[in-house]
Amino acid sequence: xxxxxxxxxxxxxxxxxxxxxxxxxxxxxxxxxxxxxxxxxxxxxxxxxxxxxxxxxxxxxxxxxxxxxxxxxxxxxxxxxxxxxxxxxxxxxxxxxxxxxxxxxxxxxxxxxxxxxxxxxxxxxxxxxxxxxxxxxxxxxxxxxxxxxxxxxxxxxxxxxxxxxxxxxxxxxxxxxxxxxxxxxxxxxxxxxxxxxxxxxxxxxxxxxxxxxxxxxxxxxxxxxxxxxxxxxxxxxxxxxxxxxxxxxxxxxxxxxxxxxxxxxxxxxxxxxxxxxxxxxxxxxxxxxx
Amino acid sequence: xxxxxxxxxxxxxxxxxxxxxxxxxxxxxxxxxxxxxxxxxxxxxxxxxxxxxxxxxxxxxxxxxxxxxxxxxxxxxxxxxxxxxxxxxxxxxxxxxxxxxxxxxxxxxxxxxxxxxxxxxxxxxxxxxxxxxxxxxxxxxxxxxxxxxxxxxxxxxxxxxxxxxxxxxxxxxxxxxxxxxxxxxxxxxxxxxxxxxxxxxxxxxxxxxxxxxxxxxxxxxxxxxxxxxxxxxxxxxxxxxxxxxxxxxxxxxxxxxxxxxxxxxxxxxxxxxxxxxxxxxxxxxxxxxxxxxxxxxxxxxxxxxxxxxxxxxxxxxxxxxxxxxxxxxxxxxxx
Numbered sequence: 001x002x003x004x005x006x007x008x009x010x011x012x013x014x015x016x017x018x019x020x021x022x023x024x025x026x027x028x029x030x031x032x033x034x035x036x037x038x039x040x041x042x043x044x045x046x047x048x049x050x051x052x053x054x055x056x057x058x059x060x061x062x063x064x065x066x067x068x069x070x071x072x073x074x075x076x077x078x079x080x081x082x083x084x085x086x087x088x089x090x091x092x093x094x095x096x097x098x099x100x101x102x103x104x105x106x107x108x109x110x111x112x113x114x115x116x117x118x119x120x121x122x123x124x125x126x127x128x129x130x131x132x133x134x135x136x137x138x139x140x141x142x143x144x145x146x147x148x149x150x151x152x153x154x155x156x157x158x159x160x161x162x163x164x165x166x167x168x169x170x171x172x173x174x175x176x177x178x179x180x181x182x183x184x185x186x187x188x189x190x191x192x193x194x195x196x197x198x199x200x201x202x203x204x205x206x207x208x209x210x211x212x213x214x215x216x217x218x219x220x221x222x223x224x225x226x227x228x229x230x231x232x233x234x235x236x237x238x239x240x241x242x243x244x245x246x247x248x249x250x251x252x253x254x255x256x257x258x259x260x261x262x263x264x265x266x267x268x269x270x271x272x273x274x275x276x277x278x279x280x281x282x283x284x285x286x287x288x289x290x
Numbered sequence: 291x292x293x294x295x296x297x298x299x300x301x302x303x304x305x306x307x308x309x310x311x312x313x314x315x316x317x318x319x320x321x322x323x324x325x326x327x328x329x330x331x332x333x334x335x336x337x338x339x340x341x342x343x344x345x346x347x348x349x350x351x352x353x354x355x356x357x358x359x360x361x362x363x364x365x366x367x368x369x370x371x372x373x374x375x376x377x378x379x380x381x382x383x384x385x386x387x388x389x390x391x392x393x394x395x396x397x398x399x400x401x402x403x404x405x406x407x408x409x410x411x412x413x414x415x416x417x418x419x420x421x422x423x424x425x426x427x428x429x430x431x432x433x434x435x436x437x438x439x440x441x442x443x444x445x446x447x448x449x450x451x452x453x454x455x456x457x458x459x460x461x462x463x464x465x466x467x468x469x470x471x472x473x474x475x476x477x478x479x480x481x482x483x484x485x486x487x488x489x490x491x492x493x494x495x496x497x498x499x500x501x502x503x504x505x506x507x508x509x510x511x512x513x514x515x516x517x518x519x520x521x522x523x524x525x526x527x528x529x530x531x532x533x534x535x536x537x538x539x540x541x542x543x544x545x546x547x548x549x550x551x552x553x554x555x556x557x558x559x560x561x562x563x564x565x566x567x568x569x570x571x572x573x574x575x576x577x578x579x580x581x582x583x584x585x586x587x588x589x590x591x592x593x594x595x596x597x598x599x600x601x602x603x604x605x606x607x608x609x610x611x612x613x614x615x616x617x618x619x620x621x622x623x624x625x
Contacts, residue, residue, distance in 0.1 A: 057619070225615070225616065229615060230615065230616060230618040231620070232618075
């Protein structure tokens with residue numbers, strides 16, 4: 001037999017539980033830390049972003065109406081799958097960043113930890129973020145957080161050593177999903193492979209199709225369409241600090257979106273992040289008179 | 291719409307087949323029609339679906355689609371309130387944009403015709419620029435399984451209530467059993483029942499329910515039979531059976547209508563109904579109409595879409611074209 005040929009992969013997008021090519025047919029080359037060719041990835045167009053929003057909108061009622069306990073279980077299951085694919089993620093992180101085996105292992109560990117941390121909050125954040133309000137009458141007055149809807153996310157961008165590849169992704173995706181939102185995530189433009197592998201994990205997990213959608217390609221090309229899209233309810237531009245993100249905020253204001261402004265590096269896990277993608281519903285209920 | 295000078299219903303058949311309108315003669319004629327090249331038909335339909343319609347052409351196409359829609363609600367749970375909101379949407383499809391044209395007609399069950407007419411008020415017309423028409427389904431819609439007397443009563447009730455158009459279903463059981471004469475006679479009788487006291491006729495759309503006819507040859511025979519019996523429109527489906535309207539079937543019906551025009555000079559309308567939900571699909575139908583029978587047919591008196599959710603998708607696309615950004619269902623009325 002002749003010597004083994006390398007088989008460079010051409011990765012695709014993740015929309016509505018399927019892996020379509022970009023509607024535009026475009027691809028771009030993903031390079032490793034030394035600038036050598038690693039793989040081809042799909043370069044999403046605005047129409048792919050539109051399709052992803054449609055898929056996310058369709059998935060919203062099922063996901064947000066699932067019980068918080070069930071969502072927690074589904075998210076926990078993803079952590080199990082991440083653990084099972086550990087070797088693949090470690091290899092990808094090493095290829096993309098050139099870090100040592102132990103460093104890459106460490107990052108996968110923290111990514112899984114963050115995912116589980118958020119999964120656990122799924123049926124608990126309501127008790128912490130919601131509250132009973134004091135009112136001067138014979139009423140119960142209760143405020144509870146409800147998912148805001150379809151959230152567009154720009155994952156942390158740039159060099160993976162700062163952006164934390166898998167860790168960066170997990171840190172922005174998990175807090176959006178756990179409360180019942182659905183997401184359209186734009187992967188790190190320079191190093192999209194961990195995001196694509198994560199979408200392969202999502203596709204084989206119990207997450208319903210369309211709950212999380214992953215686009216790869218040019219952030220500056222796609223995100224303005226999501227910022228102005230009337231069917232997107234919130235915008236997380238954590239990774240957009242290099243873009244003209246004030247314009248994105250202004251565009252998003254036209255349709256009254258919540259916008260989480262950029263922050264450098266990997267966001268630290270917090271309940272604030274969960275709360276940001278919820279809306280507070282307040283109900284009044286008469287107290288029974290005994 | 292109102293047909294001012296309707297032909298006596300069977301005159302088309304008499305002209306084509308002679309005065310001997312026997313079952314045998316009709317059967318010989320229909321079974322003597324040339325067969326349909328199914329592969330060629332589907333390839334032609336697929337080729338017509340590949341056109342890219344952009345910018346100003348797309349804007350024109352979207353407005354044309356709205357003008358051609360029979361906005362439909364045909365559910366057991368239809369209430370007067372539902373019909374009123376349907377009519378409100380027909381009159382003013384996008385409340386945020388008064389430049390959106392009105393739809394051609396609203397299509398309801400016969401017992402809700404009066405409700406629809408009341409809600410339309412001054413907006414009532416013949417389906418063109420003069421106003422919105424009211425279409426009613428009749429003849430034991432959607433199955434068509436009842437006696438002729440019941441079908442006729444169903445039809446005359448709707449006409450008496452003021453329906454401008456009657457959407458009847460053919461007896462598919464009789465058709466598939468080869469009993470063409472029975473189907474023919476029923477259409478002729480229903481056409482008579484469309485006659486108003488002043489001598490004018492409510493327009494008659496004949497639903498073939500192509501999803502139950504199994505072959506393109508049957509669709510061709512049923513279309514031809516309906517036209518001979520006096521149909522003003524031939525309509526693909528009730529929307530209650532899958533598959534409903536498909537592009538190849540509609541293309542075939544348009545070809546028949548074109549042949550009929552070449553033969554007699556008469557214009558017959560075509561109405562695909564059911565399953566057309568996206569603007570993209572609807573634009574393919576427009577292309578097919580223009581390429582098969584000519585742009586003249588892109589007129590509410592000759593072509594209609596039977597649809598309900600299609601309108602909202604067209605409005606979404608229209609908003610996208612006007613504002614430059616994608617819109618969402620929160621910015622449309624619920625139907």
